[in-house]
Amino acid sequence: MWTPEFDGTNRHAGRKFNAGLGAGRKYYAGPDPYVAFQWKIEISGVTLAHFQEVSGLTVQTEVVKFREGGQNDYEHMLMGQTTYTNIVLKHGVTANTALFEWKDSITKFGRGGARRDGSIVLLDGRTEELARWNFTRGWPCKWDGPTFTGQSAIAIETVEIAHEGMTRAQ
Numbered sequence: 001m002w003t004p005e006f007d008g009t010n011r012h013a014g015r016k017f018n019a020g021l022g023a024g025r026k027y028y029a030g031p032d033p034y035v036a037f038q039w040k041i042e043i044s045g046v047t048l049a050h051f052q053e054v055s056g057l058t059v060q061t062e063v064v065k066f067r068e069g070g071q072n073d074y075e076h077m078l079m080g081q082t083t084y085t086n087i088v089l090k091h092g093v094t095a096n097t098a099l100f101e102w103k104d105s106i107t108k109f110g111r112g113g114a115r116r117d118g119s120i121v122l123l124d125g126r127t128e129e130l131a132r133w134n135f136t137r138g139w140p141c142k143w144d145g146p147t148f149t150g151q152s153a154i155a156i157e158t159v160e161i162a163h164e165g166m167t168r169a170q
Contacts (some may be wrong), residue, residue, distance in 0.1 A: 038127065041089060041099075043118040043138075048098045052156075053090040054120055057133055059166060060085075086141060086160045087120065093146050093155040103140035103159070114139045118161075119169070132170050138163035 039051040062080030089099075106114045115137040122131040141162040146155035 038123040038125075039089075040121050040123060041118060042121060043098075043102070043116050048102075049089070049091055049094075049096055050123075051089050051091040054087065056085045056087040056160075057120065057166065058085040059083075084135075084163060084166055086162050087135065087138070089159045089161070090156055093157050099140060099159045100143060100157075103143045106139065111139075129170075131168070134167050134169050135161070135163040136165045 039054045041048050041051065059082060061082045064078040064080040066076040066078050068076060102114075102116075116139070117134065117136050118138050119135070120133045121129055124130050138161045140159055142158075142160035144158040144160075146157055148155070
């Protein structure tokens with residue numbers, strides 16, 4: 001890692017490299033990037049499950065190309081509709097059935113009350129919160145159970161959540 005205290009010495013060979021750059025050398029002073037170690041989902045402020053893989057934290061705004069008459073050297077790039085992809089959560093099957101019950105409640109009791117606000121939370125190795133993505137009016141649109149193959153592998157279930165918007169809280 002480059003730090004302001006780094007003097008250019010190769011710690012293995014004891015020689016300096018990049019000689020001549022001296023005091024004018026630029027160092028990266030920003031924070032280190034987070035490691036995607038562990039995730040959890042909170043629905044209405046209650047932690048439902050921890051996950052080994054989360055995908056679909058995607059926001060995309062459509063690009064609408066518009067050609068103006070007489071302007072042949074460029075196209076206007078207008079902003080269209082913003083869409084959010086479904087959040088896909090994968091984790092090992094446990095005794096906790098809260099996400100399956102949420103999905104099952106839509107089938108049994110109808111759509112009323114199925115939509116909930118929630119958060120995807122990135123945790124560090126000590127399970128302390130590093131970052132949070134909040135989604136609004138989400139509901140589980142798909143649940144995939146584990147595949148049983150007879151091999152000694154962890155049983156993985158997948159839950160897909162459709163939602164109407166997402167923001168990064170921290």
